[in-house]
Amino acid sequence: MxxxxxxxxxxxSPSSISVNRQNSTEKQIHISTNHADGFYFTGERLTGTVKIPTSFLHSHLQNKNNSTSTELFNKRSLRNPIIIELVGDATYSAEIDVAADSDGHVTHKVNLCRQCSIVTMHQNKIELQTIESSTSSSDTKSRSRNLSSVLNGTFHLHIPDGLPPSLSNNRTPSVVYTLELSLSSNRRRYQIPITLSSRGSxxxxxxxxxxxxxxxxxxxxxxxxxxxxxxxxxxxxxxxxxxxxxxxxxxxxxxxxxxxxxxxxxxxxxxxxxxxxxxxxxxxxxxxxxxxxxxxxxxxxxxxxxxxxxxxxxxxxxxxxxxxxxxxxxxxxxxxxxxxxxxxxxxxxxxxxx
Missing domain, CATH: 2.60.40.640 (Immunoglobulin-like)
Structure with missing residues (x-):
């Protein structure tokens, strides 16, 4: 009783989704930030690194002169720097004439932020990554090693004050921030998510x-x-x-x-x-x-x-x-x-x- x-x-929390710091579009490009969880306050400084395999550059920069990937990159990077941007977009739903849509709503997207930074490529610091693969059968096991050179870059940018916080939901309204890297020779953009919050009053x-x-x-x-x-x-x-x-x-x-x-x-x-x-x-x-x-x-x-x-x-x-x-x-x-x-x-x- x-x-x-x-x-x-x-x-x-709506923004406590686990963040994969590796680029989801193309696994060969790696973007990482100085905060492993991707959580930042507005007004804060964001720094990070970019890793680009030279084999990726070789296949995507259309090497027609049989130059090495590094040589070709050095020439093109002087003309077309690699840019990384902090991009913020807000999505919301607004009512419209019911006759215009089955549910009487339309979705709008508004850009909140485009903060750019040039990626400084350290062309004299080329890593050699070891890629190991193994095959196994009931009787034998073999292991092979492939060496791949990787170009390293760094970037830094200032997150503007006054931006609204991230609201990453599977429905509207939402506010999503991403770091987007683009190569001049390639229309693709390589992204990782960033979570923003103000510090409050x-x-x-x-x-x-x-x-x-x-x-x-x-x-x-x-x-x-x-x-x-x-x-x-x-x-x-x-x-x-x-x-x-x-x-x-x-x-x-x-x-x-x-x-x-x-x-x-x-x-x-x-x-x-x-x-x-x-x-x-x-x-x-x-x-x-x-x-x-x-x-x-x-x-x-x-x-x-x-x-x-x-x-x-x-x-x-x-x-x-x-x-x-x-x-x-x-x-x-x-x-x-x-x-x-x-x-x-x-x-x-x-x-x-x-």
Whole structure:
């Protein structure tokens, strides 16, 4: 008898997808960055390396004069430097005339960033990579070794301030950043993903305030919720106190649910992700035996890479759109007869600032 509790474990942050630092388009080209996980703050310096096998250059630079790949590269690189770009694109869905599309929506993509850097090729530093292959049968095993020379390059660029955070989802809206390398002789682009976040706003003792709200339904059931502060850092727990009074001792209260949700908006397109939650369910004896009830939920913020809160800002290169990201605590009291109570506390601020 009595109330029971259970918690939903926090899922991965929307941007905590495992990142393959090797180029996914062409396995011969390798791009790596100084942060192995690909997570960066806006305003930060990004450095990295590029490795290009000379055999790849030989096949893609159309060597017609029987020159060596290195000689041909040296000549062409003087005229056409290798460029790497930090590219950011926001994708969102907008409503249109229903007659124009089956679902009445159209997808738009807006460029947010194109930050370029020239790759400095160290032509005097040519590595020899050993490629080993083995074949086996029931009786014999053989191993062969192939030596392949690799040209090394380095790059560095400054990530602009004010960019919206990465929102890598399988649905709109989304914000995706990639490092893209292009060779002048080849129209292909070689990419690796990058995850960006702002550092968030600075917490101040006077600004860190208690959040609270109250609502009463027509049956005089009063629901109160509060949190002791409004600034948090990734990985911290958020304590939420819940109280309700049931002066008429109504039997229809089914449950109380608390959820920590990440909201994001691009233009007029918005979506949300559940980060953590807790639910209390009630039986008849619990509701009848008390006119007062209180509980406490400990909601877990995921660790890095978690995006810091991002206030509504206008961004874009050729076209300007508005983006924002914030975090809210939702509290729902569910009644059997449908007279539910819904509370939304003021936004909490997720920050990396000390």
């Amino acid at each position: 009595g109330n029971t509790t259970h918690s939903n474990s926090a899922p991965s 600075m917490s101040h003792p006077m600004a860190d305030i208690k959040l609270s709200d109250t609502a009463v339904n027509k049956n005089d059931i009063c629901l109160r919720a509060s949190s002791s502060r409004n600034y948090y850092r990734p990985g911290e727990q958020i304590s939420v106190q819940i109280n309700y009074s049931n002066p008429q001792q109504r039997r229809s209260i089914r449950s109380i649910t608390v959820q920590l949700v990440q909201f994001y908006r691009i233009h007029s397109d918005q979506n949300c992700s559940l980060l953590d939650g807790k639910e209390w369910t009630f039986d008849i004896a619990t509701v009848l035996s008390s006119t007062q009830w209180s509980g406490e939920a400990h909601l877990q913020l995921p660790n890095q890479p978690l995006q810091a809160s991002y206030p509504a800002s206008s961004v874009g290169t050729t076209r300007t759109i508005e983006c924002e990201l914030h975090y809210r605590i939702l509290i729902d009291l569910n009644e059997k007869k449908g007279d539910d109570i819904n509370l939304i506390l003021a936004p909490i601020h997720v920050t990396y600032q000390k």
